[in-house]
Amino acid sequence: MNVLLIGSGGREHAIASKIIQSKHLDQLFITPGNAGTANIGVNIELAPYNFESIGKFACANRVDMVVVGPEEPLVNGLADYFLQNERLKNIPVIGPVKAGAMLEGSKDFAKEFMVKYNIPTAKYFTVTQNNINEGFAFLQSMNAPYVLKADGLAAGKGVVILNNIDEAKAELEAMLSGKFGSASNKVVIEQFLKGIELSVFVLTDGQSYVILPEAKDYKRVGEGDTGLNTGGMGAVSPVPFANTEFMHKVEQRIVIPTIEGLKKENIKYKGFIFFGLIKVDGEPYVIEYNVRMGDPETEVVFPRIKNDVLELFQAVANETLANQKLVIDERVATTVMLVSGGYPGDYKKGYEINNLGKVQNSIVFHAGTTLNDGIVRTAGGRVIAITSFGKTKEEALLQSYKNAEIIDFKDKYFRKDIGFDL
Ligand code: AMP
Ligand code: GLY
Numbered sequence: 001m002n003v004l005l006i007g008s009g010g011r012e013h014a015i016a017s018k019i020i021q022s023k024h025l026d027q028l029f030i031t032p033g034n035a036g037t038a039n040i041g042v043n044i045e046l047a048p049y050n051f052e053s054i055g056k057f058a059c060a061n062r063v064d065m066v067v068v069g070p071e072e073p074l075v076n077g078l079a080d081y082f083l084q085n086e087r088l089k090n091i092p093v094i095g096p097v098k099a100g101a102m103l104e105g106s107k108d109f110a111k112e113f114m115v116k117y118n119i120p121t122a123k124y125f126t127v128t129q130n131n132i133n134e135g136f137a138f139l140q141s142m143n144a145p146y147v148l149k150a151d152g153l154a155a156g157k158g159v160v161i162l163n164n165i166d167e168a169k170a171e172l173e174a175m176l177s178g179k180f181g182s183a184s185n186k187v188v189i190e191q192f193l194k195g196i197e198l199s200v201f202v203l204t205d206g207q208s209y210v211i212l213p214e215a216k217d218y219k220r221v222g223e224g225d226t227g228l229n230t231g232g233m234g235a236v237s238p239v240p241f242a243n244t245e246f247m248h249k250v251e252q253r254i255v256i257p258t259i260e261g262l263k264k265e266n267i268k269y270k271g272f273i274f275f276g277l278i279k280v281d282g283e284p285y286v287i288e289y290n291v292r293m294g295d296p297e298t299e300v301v302f303p304r305i306k307n308d309v310l311e312l313f314q315a316v317a318n319e320t321l322a323n324q325k326l327v328i329d330e331r332v333a334t335t336v337m338l339v340s341g342g343y344p345g346d347y348k349k350g351y352e353i354n355n356l357g358k359v360q361n362s363i364v365f366h367a368g369t370t371l372n373d374g375i376v377r378t379a380g381g382r383v384i385a386i387t388s389f390g391k392t393k394e395e396a397l398l399q400s401y402k403n404a405e406i407i408d409f410k411d412k413y414f415r416k417d418i419g420f421d422l
Contacts, residue, residue, distance in 0.1 A: 001310060002027045002062055005041070006054070006078075007069025008034050010337070010367035010385040011295035014302045015069060015309075016041055017365070022310035029061065035376045036366025049073045051081040055088050065313060068095030068271070071292045075105035075153060079270075092270070092317030096291050100262060100269040103289035107149045107158075107188040110289050117261035119254055121286045122147070123191040129176050138189055139168050147190040148172055152183030156231060161192070195280035196421070197287065198239045199297045200250055202259075202275075203312060206268045208322035209259050210312070211251065213237045213304045215297040216422065221344060223417045230344045231382055234336045234418030236393055237300040241279060241422070250277065250284045258289075270316050299365050299385040300333040334396040335387040336404050336418055337367070341411030343381030351378045351410040362403045363387040378409055393419050 001024050005016055013036040019028055020040050028041035031054070037043055046053040049072060058066060066082065068074055077098040082088040095101075102109040114121045127135030139146055146168035150158030158180050162168045175184035201212040215237035221227040242250075254275060262269045274290035274297075293301070302309075306327040315321045340347035349368075353376045356364060365387060368380015386403045390396030397419055404414050 001025055001064040003029070003065050003067060003310070004054070004058055004061075004063045005030045005037075005067045005069065006049070006073060008032050009069065009295050010365040010382065011293055011298040012069040013037050013365040013367070014298045015067060015293070017363070018302050018305065018309045019067070022308045024308065024310045024314070029057075029063070031057070034366045034379070035369040035371040036364070038371050049076065049078070051078055054078070055081065055085060058091055059087055063091060065310075065317065066091060066093045066095075067313065068093060069292060071101065071104050071290060072153065074098070074101040074271075074291055092313075094313050094316060095271040096269045097267065099265070100267045100271075101291045103273070104291040105153060106151050107288070108151045108186050111188060113261060113265075114286060117257045119257050119261075119286055120284065122193050125189050126151070127172065127176065127187045127189060128185065132172070132176060135172055135187070135189060136169055139165060139172065142189075142191060145192045147192050148175060149188040149190060150175060150180040150184035151186035151188060152180075154180040154183040156229070158183055193278050193280050193285055193287070195278040195285075196241065197276065197278050198242055199294050200242075200255075200275040200277055201293060201297070201301060202255055202273050203316060203321070204259055204269055204271070204273060205316040205319045205321040206262070206270055207319055209255065210321060210324060210326050211247075211255065212326070213301050213328055214239050214242045214247070215294065215300050216419075217294060217297050218415060218418055221415075223415055224420070228344050230339070232294070232296045232337065233339065233415045234334070235296045235300045236332065236334050236419045236422060237297070237304060238332065239422065246279065246282070246284065250275070254284060254286060295367075296335050296337055296382075296385050299335040299387050303333050303363060303387055303389070304329040304331070329389070331389045331391060332393045332396045333387055333389055334393060334400050334419060335365070335385045336397070336400040336414050337382050338384040338386065338404060338407060338409075338412050338414050339382050340368070340378055340380070341413050343413070347381055348411065349377070349379050352376070353378060353384070353407065353409045355406050355408050358406050359386070359403045361388065361399055364403075364407070383409065383412075393422060
């Protein structure tokens with residue numbers, strides 16, 4: 001099989017690393033990819049997320065399957081574009097059609113869906129310019145802190161949590177006046193839930209599903225979960241508090257009703273569902289849906305999957321996933337993200353990354369890197385994820401941290417307390 005993988009982060013390098021282990025693979029193309037994927041496949045420069053150029057490339061290069069990493073092309077309808085095109089409709093896309101991707105593309109859609117199918121989530125109220133006074137009244141009826149969410153995609157920045165009612169009202173006005181562009185034409189106000197978060201992933205063919213290993217990611221830039229939100233500074237899988245009893249509740253109350261709900265809505269969902277969950281007094285609630293894998297969660301989840309992933313993806317395409325059984329590495333996987341100093345604020349790019357060849361007993365996933373003139377350079381905020389296995393979390397982290405000291409680039413920063421709360 002020839003496979004085209006879309007994306008450029010650590011997530012995509014981790015997915016690519018599994019795909020190349022498949023006995024069914026002939027050639028792997030990645031667009032745009034990074035310096036890590038260039039080592040294991042062929043990076044292709046196409047107009048970013050341009051459906052026509054992706055389609056043309058797929059035809060010209062006899063691509064048999066497209067695997068989509070990020071949400072944006074899915075929310076914009078890449079899977080629909082393939083299904084509706086005579087020359088492309090037989091090339092399966094791993095990633096949902098637009099109607100399914102709305103679970104991530106619209107918070108209001110996701111909340112309505114959860115209420116309709118009785119899936120536990122925070123209480124909410126959706127506001128537009130037309131009912132802003134009702135929005136103020138809803139805020140007034142709640143206790144601090146106040147959670148405001150832009151309805152649409154806002155590059156991970158669309159959630160604002162405030163402690164003061166006047167600030168919350170001002171923020172609501174600012175969001176509705178275009179603070180996040182059209183993404184905040186609608187704003188979802190939510191009840192604040194206090195608990196511990198985790199990420200649960202399923203792969204579904206629209207009929208059946210497999211639950212992948214769960215993970216916990218560390219979103220804040222500073223130790224002890226302080227400072228600004230980032231894309232994610234590290235991750236651990238499995239999550240000890242996601243015990244059998246808890247995961248049974250997750251499956252019965254959240255996973256199954258979501259899959260069944262999508263069926264009832266006549267949405268043929270083929271791809272990943274990422275449940276951003278919070279455990280409150282032992283009970284799971286959905287904080288958000290994503291329609292893709294998480295990053296950096298993929299860097300700990302995918303290495304634990306022992307299956308031939310192209311067999312899983314083919315089963316998604318053929319709707320035979322019910323016949324597949326996951327085989328999971330029992331060991332603990334941890335990943336530590338090396339980031340550019342200054343991230344998630346301003347930071348410089350283009351620094352040479354040294355000592356990648358000196359890493360032992362860890363897997364290096366490239367996130368924001370490029371290769372120019374044979375030199376690997378930093379090209380983003382999150383630069384390198386270092387994944388290690390261990391019998392325990394401590395053993396795995398020790399190994400990731402050993403290599404975090406070895407890999408070097410100017411202004412390198414990483415959190416030294418990944419997994420501190422597990
Ligand atoms: P999101 O962009 O939806 O992942 O939200 C970003 C972060 O905001 C989440 O990871 C949570 O930590 C926090 N958050 C979102 N919704 C709530 C909520 N209803 N209660 C408490 N925290 C929340
Ligand atoms: N790590 C969280 C995300 O991928 O959205």
